[in-house]
Amino acid sequence: xxxxxxxxxxxxxxxxxxxxxxxxxxxxxxxxxxxxxxxxxxxxxxxxxxxxxxxxxxxxxxxxxxxxxxxxxxxxxxxxxxxxxxxxxxxxxxxxxxxxxxxxxxxxxxxxxxxxxxxxxxxxxxxxxxxxxxxxxxxxxxxxxxxxxxxxxxxxxxxxxxxxxxxxxxxxxxxxxxxxxxxxxxxxxxxxxxxxxxxxxxxxxxxxxxxxxxxxxxxxxxxxxxxxxxxxxxxxxxxxxxxxxxxxxxxxxxxxxxxxxxxxxxxxxxxxxxxxxxxxxxxxxxxxxxxxxxxxxxxxxxxxxxxxxxxxxxxxxxxxxxxxxxxxxxxxxxxxxxxxxxxxxxxxxxxxxxxxxxxxxxxxxxxxxxxxxxxxxxx
Amino acid sequence: xxxxxxxxxxxxxxxxxxxxxxxxxxxxxxxxxxxxxxxxxxxxxxxxxxxxxxxxxxxxxxxxxxxxxxxxxxxxxxxxxxxxxxxxxxxxxxxxxxxxxxxxxxxxxxxxxxxxxxxxxxxxxxxxxxxxxxxxxxxxxxxxxxxxxxxxxxxxxxxxxxxxxxxxxxxxxxxxxxxxxxxxxxxxxxxxxxxxxxxxxxxxxxxxxxxxxxxxxxxxxxxxxxxxxxxxxxxxxxxx
Numbered sequence: 367x368x369x370x371x372x373x374x375x376x377x378x379x380x381x382x383x384x385x386x387x388x389x390x391x392x393x394x395x396x397x398x399x400x401x402x403x404x405x406x407x408x409x410x411x412x413x414x415x416x417x418x419x420x421x422x423x424x425x426x427x428x429x430x431x432x433x434x435x436x437x438x439x440x441x442x443x444x445x446x447x448x449x450x451x452x453x454x455x456x457x458x459x460x461x462x463x464x465x466x467x468x469x470x471x472x473x474x475x476x477x478x479x480x481x482x483x484x485x486x487x488x489x490x491x492x493x494x495x496x497x498x499x500x501x502x503x504x505x506x507x508x509x510x511x512x513x514x515x516x517x518x519x520x521x522x523x524x525x526x527x528x529x530x531x532x533x534x535x536x537x538x539x540x541x542x543x544x545x546x547x548x549x550x551x552x553x554x555x556x557x558x559x560x561x562x563x564x565x566x567x568x569x570x571x572x573x574x575x576x577x578x579x580x581x582x583x584x585x586x587x588x589x590x591x592x593x594x595x596x597x598x599x600x601x602x603x604x605x606x607x608x609x610x611x612x613x614x615x616x617x618x619x620x621x622x623x624x625x626x627x628x629x630x631x632x633x634x635x636x637x638x639x640x641x642x643x644x645x646x647x648x649x650x651x652x653x654x655x656x657x658x659x660x661x662x663x664x665x666x667x668x669x670x671x672x673x674x675x676x677x678x679x680x681x682x683x684x685x686x687x688x689x690x691x692x693x694x695x696x697x698x699x700x701x702x703x704x705x706x707x708x709x710x711x712x713x714x715x716x717x718x719x720x721x722x723x724x725x726x727x728x729x730x731x732x733x734x735x736x737x738x739x740x741x742x743x744x745x
Numbered sequence: 746x747x748x749x750x751x752x753x754x755x756x757x758x759x760x761x762x763x764x765x766x767x768x769x770x771x772x773x774x775x776x777x778x779x780x781x782x783x784x785x786x787x788x789x790x791x792x793x794x795x796x797x798x799x800x801x802x803x804x805x806x807x808x809x810x811x812x813x814x815x816x817x818x819x820x821x822x823x824x825x826x827x828x829x830x831x832x833x834x835x836x837x838x839x840x841x842x843x844x845x846x847x848x849x850x851x852x853x854x855x856x857x858x859x860x861x862x863x864x865x866x867x868x869x870x871x872x873x874x875x876x877x878x879x880x881x882x883x884x885x886x887x888x889x890x891x892x893x894x895x896x897x898x899x900x901x902x903x904x905x906x907x908x909x910x911x912x913x914x915x916x917x918x919x920x921x922x923x924x925x926x927x928x929x930x931x932x933x934x935x936x937x938x939x940x941x942x943x944x945x946x947x948x949x950x951x952x953x954x955x956x957x958x959x960x961x962x963x964x965x966x967x968x969x970x971x972x973x974x975x976x977x978x979x980x981x982x983x984x985x
Contacts, residue, residue, distance in 0.1 A: 544810050597814040655848055660825045668791060668826045687822050695819075712794040715812060717787025717820035723779040 418481050426477040433474065450475070483559050506558040507566055511573065517586045518577050525582050539584025546594040548574065553595065601711050604719055606702045619703035623695025625722050628684030630692035634700040638676030640666075644693065645680055658690035665698040665718055669705060695721060784818045789826045823847075833889060833923075840927050856945035858884040861952060881956075891955035895926035895962045899973045904982050913982045914973035929962050930955070937961065 434453060438445040441456050453474055461472040473480075488505075489495045499505040499512075528534045549557065551567040562570075574593055577583055583590070609617045617636040624630070642649040642662060653659050666672045677697060681689045698718040702710050713719055727736035734740050823835045834854060842850040861884040869880045881887055902915040917925070930951060938947045954960025 544807065545814060599813055600816055601813060657823060657847070657851065660827065660830070661822055663827075664820075664825045668789075691822055711813065715787065715794075715817055716789050716826065717817050720787075720817055720819040722819040725779070 417484065420486075423477055423481060426481070430474075430477055437474075483556070485559050504560060504562075504566070506560045507562060507570070510558065511570065514570070514573050514577060517589060518573070518580070521577070521580050521582055521586060524585060525580065528582065534581070538581045539587075540581070541578055541583055541587045541590055543578065543594065545599075546591075546596050549593050549595055554593075601707070601714060604702065604710060604714060606710065609703045617704070619700045621696040621698070621700030621702075623692045623697075623699060623721070625691035625695065626684050626688040626725055628681060628688040628692040630679055630681035630689065630696045632677055632679035632693060632696035632700050634697060634704070635676040635678075636674075636704065638674060640673040640675070642677045643679070653686065653690060655686060658686055661690040661694045662697070664694055665701055665713070668713065668716060668718065669701065669709060671701070671704075675701075675704075691722060694718070780818050781816070783815060785812065785815050787817050787820045789820060789824055791826050831885065833892065834885075836923070837888075837892075837927050840924075840931060853944050853948070856943075857948040857952070858888065860945050860949035861887055864949065864953065887956050888952060891952045892923070892926050892930075894958055895929060895955050895966055896922040897925060897966050897969045898922075899970065900925070901969065901973060901976065902983065904979075906982055911979045911982055912972065912976050913979045914976055915983050926962075926966075929965050933962050933965070 434448055435445040437453060437456050438448040440460075441452075443452060457472055457474050463471040465471055488497065488500055495501070497505045497509070499508045502508050525534060528537055548571050551562060551564065554567060554570065555562050574590065577586070578590060607619060607621075609619055611617055612635075618633055620631065620633050622629070622631045644652040649659060649662060653662065663672065666675060677700075679693050679696060681693055683689075684692065695718070698713060702713070702719070705713075710719075729735055732740075823838075824830060824832075838847065838850045838854050841853060862882060865880060865882045865884075865887070869877055869882060872880060881890075897917065899914050900917040900921065901912040903910050904913045905911075930948070934944060934947045934951055938944070951960055951962060955962050
């Protein structure tokens with residue numbers, strides 16, 4: 367039986383290569399591996415020797431930095447200011463690939479992004495685990511819950527102490543949570559280097575929220591902020607072009623908009639009388655329907671600038687309603703250059719600066735349309 | 746605690762949008778949206794943006810700060826910030842629409858409002874001095890009041906118990922009340938109309954009658970209330 371296993375191993379050398387020692391010479395070293403599948407499927411938390419040692423990762427990082435400098439020299443750029451985007455562009459230039467799957471193309475990224483974060487071995491030489499919660503299976507998660515609860519008890523003790531002295535009313539310190547959000551499950555998993563279930567995640571967030579409701583939670587502010595992620599102010603994402611001036615000195619601004627399959631580009635002139643020209647035709651002739659004309663006027667009416675601007679726009683594709691929506695978005699974007707930042711924020715909150723993502727839903731096989739099913743026949 | 750709940754809602758929204766059980770054949774998601782769940786509804790009313798900073802209360806200031814961080818959906822095509830766009834009228838137009846012909850539906854509704862105005866002005870000129878004050882000429886006010894008068898207070902719900910289906914009286918949500926009022930009005934005008942009369946004429950007639958709490962739509966509302974009163978004995982069958 368043992369001889370048979372040895373023969374199998376000799377024949378298929380590539381089998382269970384991971385279990386072979388990495389620095390083994392090319393000579394055929396044989397090892398009896400009498401394992402069963404039940405033992406091979408192990409808990410990730412209790413995973414055995416790490417696949418990549420720390421020294422290996424460090425080596426990879428040094429190689430990566432060196433390679434980046436070589437690449438910069440090859441491309442004729444300055445090695446000091448060679449960013450990751452430049453690296454990607456250089457690799458795409460040097461190794462052009464026709465593969466459709468983006469993840470199969472050649473990449474050169476920092477080793478921390480390629481090699482997954484993993485944990486050091488959780489037990490010592492005597493095979494006893496270091497952490498006291500190792501046998502729960504989710505040691506980082508439960509230790510985190512313990513820590514948070516410990517902090518909660520500390521805050522309560524502090525509060526009781528203040529209440530005893532009668533100083534609770536003045537010393538209320540709350541954490542300011544506006545402008546940030548709790549970490550999502552993926553981010554928390556990344557932080558703990560451990561898989562979580564939805565229930566675990568919600569329990570953790572509930573405990574944190576409970577901590578935040580206490581009046582004196584300010585003492586643990588930096589600990590709580592570790593679990594919060596800053597939300598970008600949405601207004602910063604809106605790009606406002608500067609005003610341009612034409613030959614007569616009249617200020618104008620261009621904007622582009624889209625809706626469904628329509629694409630529109632609008633030029634809004636200052637010192638106008640409210641004239642709108644679409645594809646060379648007056649807007650009254652191009653849009654006979656009142657609803658479309660109302661949509662054209664919407665941004666101007668919202669900013670009380672109805673008769674103050676002239677507009678010349680071109681639009682193509684789509685139907686009448688989507689063309690009107692595309693021109694509305696284009697004119698709203700063009701108007702951003704004429705108004706203050708507060709008004710731009712008001713326009714954004716009125717929904718004028720968002721491109722409508724709704725498109726026609728595709729027809730599915732086995733159905734007559736996107737949603738309509740074929741007539742049901744009993745037999 | 747608007748701030749943490751808003752964050753929690755967004756995070757939970759992300760969780761709920763793709764639940765772990767989405768693959769179950771009986772529980773596929775039908776209602777989904779092209780927008781991410783964190784997108785908020787747009788606010789078109791100009792007056793809210795005109796208010797200077799001092800007049801805002803604490804809550805409103807916090808809401809403004811929160812709104813600055815969330816993305817906003819695009820405004821639909823039938824909504825504008827002008828004084829002439831009315832959400833009830835838009836809803837009514839959509840319900841009148843057949844086969845996507847919004848142009849026709851909207852023209853009918855505008856003609857209805859015009860007809861109401863003409864009738865009321867005629868009545869105004871023919872009335873005496875004392876009656877003139879009580880005559881309402883604004884067609885929008887008449888429309889809203891008529892719809893309000895047509896809304897039922899209590900509705901009937903089909904509940905199956907012991908093999909038989911009972912009509913059980915139950916409270917209605919606001920949206921459902923508005924929907925029923927509009928639906929009754931439209932079906933009434935479509936069915937009991939001479940084929941030579943225009944829709945806008947018949948609609949204006951019905952609306953004016955409903956404004957004065959008379960007419961077939963009000964009768965239908967009263968019938969619904971009477972049925973609910975008659976089936977009062979089964980009210981305990983409802984468990985929510």
